[in-house]
Amino acid sequence: PPKCDISKLSYLSNYCCQRPSPLKCPNQELVEQLAVIMRFRDLEGEAMQMLAYEKTIATIKAFPKKITEDTLEEFSKLPYVGQKTMTKTREFLSLGHILETKTILASERYESLSLFTQVFGIGASVARQLYDVHGLRTIEQLHLFYDVDAIVDKDEDVADPDEPPEFRIPHALRLMDELNLKIPRSEVESIRDLVMSELEKIEPGYVGILVGGYRRGKQESNDVDIVIGHSDPSTAKAKITGLSKKLTRRLYKKGVVTNVMHLSSFRAPNAMRTAHWDSLEKALTVFILPPNLKNPKAPRVHRRVDLIFAAPQSFWTAVVGWSGSKMFQRDLRRWAKDKKMLKFDSTGITHRWDSKQIVASSEEDVFRILGLEYVSPEWRNA
Numbered sequence: 580p581p582k583c584d585i586s587k588l589s590y591l592s593n594y595c596c597q598r599p600s601p602l603k604c605p606n607q608e609l610v611e612q613l614a615v616i617m618r619f620r621d622l623e624g625e626a627m628q629m630l631a632y633e634k635t636i637a638t639i640k641a642f643p644k645k646i647t648e649d650t651l652e653e654f655s656k657l658p659y660v661g662q663k664t665m666t667k668t669r670e671f672l673s674l675g676h677i678l679e680t681k682t683i684l685a686s687e688r689y690e691s692l693s694l695f696t697q698v699f700g701i702g703a704s705v706a707r708q709l710y711d712v713h714g715l716r717t718i719e720q721l722h723l724f725y726d727v728d729a730i731v732d733k734d735e736d737v738a739d740p741d742e743p744p745e746f747r748i749p750h751a752l753r754l755m756d757e758l759n760l761k762i763p764r765s766e767v768e769s770i771r772d773l774v775m776s777e778l779e780k781i782e783p784g785y786v787g788i789l790v791g792g793y794r795r796g797k798q799e800s801n802d803v804d805i806v807i808g809h810s811d812p813s814t815a816k817a818k819i820t821g822l823s824k825k826l827t828r829r830l831y832k833k834g835v836v837t838n839v840m841h842l843s844s845f846r847a848p849n850a851m852r853t854a855h856w857d858s859l860e861k862a863l864t865v866f867i868l869p870p871n872l873k874n875p876k877a878p879r880v881h882r883r884v885d886l887i888f889a890a891p892q893s894f895w896t897a898v899v900g901w902s903g904s905k906m907f908q909r910d911l912r913r914w915a916k917d918k919k920m921l922k923f924d925s926t927g928i929t930h931r932w933d934s935k936q937i938v939a940s941s942e943e944d945v946f947r948i949l950g951l952e953y954v955s956p957e958w959r960n961a
């Protein structure tokens with residue numbers, strides 16, 4: 580992707596999409612302390628409070644100065660920095676930690692709820708139910724509760740030979756340790772190469788761009804996100820429609836895809852906990868790469884891989900939307916709505932009054948249409 584001129588951005592803006600947000604900021608420790616409180620609010624189902632912390636944290640990520648007694652005054656004037664944040668920041672400056680963060684980290688409730696929500700398919704409200712109603716505390720107790728061994732084995736008996744089995748909570752529990760391992764950039768690239776070589780066999784001309792945290796420069800990702808399009812604009816739409824099923828079936832036959840949690844263009848299940856979901860065709864899958872011929876003893880780890888299929892008129896908005904971060908793309912939507920009478924999501928940009936689409940021809944074009952300075956992916960870590 581092209582580089583941007585960060586002198587044209589401003590850390591004072593109310594919108595993440597106008598601020599330069601690096602992967603690691605000068606106040607990273609404070610960010611991590613506040614993120615614990617944010618996660619706890621999320622786990623408790625306190626959506627508004629969680630959002631307030633998300634906004635404050637995003638502001639801090641773009642503040643280029645180390646917060647000290649000297650810069651505290653300027654910090655206090657930034658957007659979404661209020662009395663509560665100032666109290667906690669002062670605690671952090673004098674103690675090296677935030678008192679509430681310390682209390683949360685020591686609580687059994689936070690520990691169990693965080694652990695439970697690491698299981699794909701278990702959202703905050705289910706986790707609270709497991710904790711409050713069923714009295715569960717540990718992963719071993721979850722294994723018993725969900726009868727993991729019986730259910731996964733039974734599934735294998737009834738599996739359709741053409742169709743990857745659906746990935747459900749018992750599968751997620753069984754693979755939890757593997758799926759929690761971070762994915763290095765080189766493996767993210769190997770997964771992309773494998774997907775592209777399989778697409779080439781279906782039909783030449785497919786293009787794929789690695790998005791998500793990888794594109795923003797993360798050294799280690801939690802999953803792999805790939806936006807897939809086709810280079811021939813006149814036939815691309817037909818070549819994309821139905822591709823998620825075709826491709827995942829092929830990869831399942833090869834033993835690369837082991838499960839699928841979501842296939843199609845409809846709304847994601849509640850467990851995905853996304854406030855917003857575009858209508859692009861997608862396949863949310865579990866992969867395992869074939870043995871490495873150069874290094875046959877290397878451990879093979881199951882990985883979460885999201886494949887997003889975009890026709891030409893959606894391609895660049897899909898790339899921008901799925902490159903994230905979550906807060907950056909949330910503010911692209913808010914900016915488009917508040918300032919431009921437009922609707923932005925990964926599917927496209929449309930006029931709010933007549934739903935007419937404005938098609939972007941590149942990533943920079945997406946920003947131009949929205950009336951924003953271009954921000955390159957490594958500065959979108961809001």
Ligand code: DCP
Binds near residue numbers: 790793800801901
């Ligand atoms: N996304 C979003 N809102 C969500 C979830 C995702 O807008 N609730 C978008 C922005 C994300 C992108 O999709 O950057 C990919 O989502 P991931 O959950 O894969 O997050 P990342 O790729 O940013 O980080 P990682 O996968 O390393 O955790």
Ligand code: MG
Binds near residue numbers: 793803
């Ligand atoms: Mg990702």
